[in-house]
Amino acid sequence: SQPGAATPVAAPMRDLVWGKLNVLHTTDTHGWHGGHLQESQYSADWGDYVSFAEHLRRTADEQGVDLLLVDTGDRVEGNGLYDASSPKGQYYYDIYREQHIDILSTGNHELYQASTADEEHRQTVPNFRDNYVASNLDYIDPKTGERSPMAQRYRKFQTKNQKLDIVAFGFLFDFTGNANNTVVQPVKETIQEEWFQGAIREQADIFVVVGHVGVRMQEYKDIFNAIRKQNWFTPIIFFGGHVHVRDAIAYDSRSFAIASGRYFETIGWMSVNGDLKKSKAPSVEAALSFNRRYIDNNLLGLYYHTGLNDSTFPTEHGRNVSTAIAKARKELDLDHNFGCAPRDYWMTRTPYPHDSSIYTWLEKEVLPEVAVSPSRKDIPRLVILNTGAIRFDIFKGAFTRDTTYIVSPFLSVLKYIPDVPYDVASKVIVLLNNAGQIMNVASDGVPDARFMAIPEQLAIHESITYPDAASLHSDGKADSDGQQQKPLGTGSKDGGEPSLVEGYTTEDDIGTDGDDAVHSNINFYVVPNCIQAEVGFPASDEEGGSSPPDTVDLVFFDFIQPWVLLALKFSGGEDYSAKDIQQYVEGTFTELMVGWIKENWPKDC
Numbered sequence: 001s002q003p004g005a006a007t008p009v010a011a012p013m014r015d016l017v018w019g020k021l022n023v024l025h026t027t028d029t030h031g032w033h034g035g036h037l038q039e040s041q042y043s044a045d046w047g048d049y050v051s052f053a054e055h056l057r058r059t060a061d062e063q064g065v066d067l068l069l070v071d072t073g074d075r076v077e078g079n080g081l082y083d084a085s086s087p088k089g090q091y092y093y094d095i096y097r098e099q100h101i102d103i104l105s106t107g108n109h110e111l112y113q114a115s116t117a118d119e120e121h122r123q124t125v126p127n128f129r130d131n132y133v134a135s136n137l138d139y140i141d142p143k144t145g146e147r148s149p150m151a152q153r154y155r156k157f158q159t160k161n162q163k164l165d166i167v168a169f170g171f172l173f174d175f176t177g178n179a180n181n182t183v184v185q186p187v188k189e190t191i192q193e194e195w196f197q198g199a200i201r202e203q204a205d206i207f208v209v210v211g212h213v214g215v216r217m218q219e220y221k222d223i224f225n226a227i228r229k230q231n232w233f234t235p236i237i238f239f240g241g242h243v244h245v246r247d248a249i250a251y252d253s254r255s256f257a258i259a260s261g262r263y264f265e266t267i268g269w270m271s272v273n274g275d276l277k278k279s280k281a282p283s284v285e286a287a288l289s290f291n292r293r294y295i296d297n298n299l300l301g302l303y304y305h306t307g308l309n310d311s312t313f314p315t316e317h318g319r320n321v322s323t324a325i326a327k328a329r330k331e332l333d334l335d336h337n338f339g340c341a342p343r344d345y346w347m348t349r350t351p352y353p354h355d356s357s358i359y360t361w362l363e364k365e366v367l368p369e370v371a372v373s374p375s376r377k378d379i380p381r382l383v384i385l386n387t388g389a390i391r392f393d394i395f396k397g398a399f400t401r402d403t404t405y406i407v408s409p410f411l412s413v414l415k416y417i418p419d420v421p422y423d424v425a426s427k428v429i430v431l432l433n434n435a436g437q438i439m440n441v442a443s444d445g446v447p448d449a450r451f452m453a454i455p456e457q458l459a460i461h462e463s464i465t466y467p468d469a470a471s472l473h474s475d476g477k478a479d480s481d482g483q484q485q486k487p488l489g490t491g492s493k494d495g496g497e498p499s500l501v502e503g504y505t506t507e508d509d510i511g512t513d514g515d516d517a518v519h520s521n522i523n524f525y526v527v528p529n530c531i532q533a534e535v536g537f538p539a540s541d542e543e544g545g546s547s548p549p550d551t552v553d554l555v556f557f558d559f560i561q562p563w564v565l566l567a568l569k570f571s572g573g574e575d576y577s578a579k580d581i582q583q584y585v586e587g588t589f590t591e592l593m594v595g596w597i598k599e600n601w602p603k604d605c
């Protein structure tokens with residue numbers, strides 16, 4: 001782990017179940033390769049993962065079974081280690097490549113900005129030349145304009161120890177928000193292609209599908225059906241991402257899919273047992289068993305699974321990678337403190353609105369002060385932020401350069417339409433938050449309205465709350481110890497048994513025993529797609545009432561422009577179009593937010 005990272009804490013553990021084929025899975029790491037320095041639960045880093053994989057590979061060799069590593073994209077955007085350099089990713093590409101990954105694919109975050117897609121093509125694809133798979137993604141060369149597959153369409157190889165024949169695919173969901181230097185082919189079209197139809201007819205002991213696709217999304221069902229139609233008995237395993245949750249599902253008795261969370265909090269584990277080698281198997285219908293484990297990225301857990309300790313666990317290679325990360329973090333000055341958060345601010349651990357909701361803080365304190373255009377400062381405005389623009393909680397204590405990108409990594413700017421009649425503008429937020437029911441987004445070519453919210457809500461549609469969840473005290477105030485997780489053994493509920501550490505308590509289709517560490521519950525409150533701040537409105541009169549202005553400036557994050565224009569159409573503003581939209585203030589929202597923190601939060605914690 002990194003210097004200064006929270007000391008790992010122990011928890012009651014569940015073992016890894018080994019099979020003939022075993023797979024470690026990372027997804028949606030979003031630049032968190034230095035680990036979670038503020039959270040004891042997830043504070044191991046990419047170097048520790050390199051050591052972990054080295055030990056498990058040795059175990060696999062000793063047992064004569066196989067271990068593969070896979071990664072399903074969204075490796076960038078979301079942490080200072082990637083975002084704080086100029087150009088972005090100056091250190092990340094060389095750090096990431098140090099892990100040996102057998103099959104990897106692209107996420108949507110590698111494609112939002114043309115420059116990110118260029119770097120993916122220029123660096124990560126060649127760094128993993130034989131292993132990178134791009135089944136439905138093309139890249140357009142900026143110089144020649146030539147369109148070609150981002151990487152090989154599929155990968156066929158044999159495993160090291162059992163010589164299992166693997167046919168692997170690498171997919172991205174039907175993403176439409178990519179910059180114009182890539183082309184994402186809808187999955188339904190890809191599976192009709194001649195090359196795919198040929199690939200699923202290859203001799204395979206097992207098909208492995210890695211993809212930046214939620215395991216319950218239609219795209220994966222379509223791929224499963226296409227492979228299964230051609231291969232009645234061959235096992236098919238899927239590794240999914242994008243939705244930021246831990247999840248597992250079996251599409252039938254000879255297939256299995258897992259999703260392994262987000263932000264390098266989780267290392268997914270899947271094992272398949274049974275007679276996998278077709279030539280050796282007397283019956284292709286012989287029973288298979290699948291196991292999954294969601295490994296907390298916690299050093300103590302990694303020691304536990306390898307039977308090692310702090311002196312025997314780090315390998316030379318792993319140690320060197322941790323050192324390279326520490327050097328990069330230092331050069332990027334990621335620990336530079338901009339101000340001290342007076343309390344924790346949660347995304348989903350508290351309801352919105354709430355004093356400790358990050359969205360209430362933005363609505364009441366930040367947006368009113370940063371959404372100010374010098375030339376229009378006297379004009380009342382409605383300022384709309386999509387909740388998905390915020391990526392992580394703020395913990396009480398130092399708000400650093402790293403925290404900046406952890407909370408707000410995107411290059412979003414504030415746009416506006418001037419002088420919109422109030423009765424039209426005020427309906428927009430209602431429509432954005434109830435879009436599915438009111439606006440037919442898909443038929444207007446506007447993406448699914450759920451993309452405005454946080455990715456977790458693609459999977460979680462209703463709040464999940466527990467009577468014993470401990471993120472709030474009974475007086476409604478957030479815990480104020482500055483850490484998301486409370487170390488095991490530091491306290492007990494009644495002076496008896498030590499309290500469990502708060503963390504994932506996953507329930508998937510297989511059951512409730514997926515997490516490697518036993519945790520206490522954390523609440524998850526569903527948040528709206530968007531929140532709105534009313535800024536510069538006339539002050540209330542003595543009776544507490546005031547009439548709204550006739551017109552307002554409608555200010556919003558550029559990311560939600562398509563939905564805002566559609567909502568305006570539905571609320572009586574059908575004449576508005578992209579031509580009416582201008583930038584409202586200079587600078588990205590991230591810069592504005594940090595400016596606010598520098599001004600408003602004390603420097604000394």
Ligand SMILES: O=c1ccn([C@@H]2O[C@H](COP(=O)(O)O)[C@@H](O)[C@H]2O)c(=O)[nH]1
Nearest residue numbers: 108242388389410451452453454455559
């Ligand atoms: O500029 C942007 C880009 C993305 N978002 C939000 O992020 C999610 C996608 O997150 P994943 O990690 O890919 O699942 C998107 O739906 C938006 O909510 C954004 O707000 N601004």
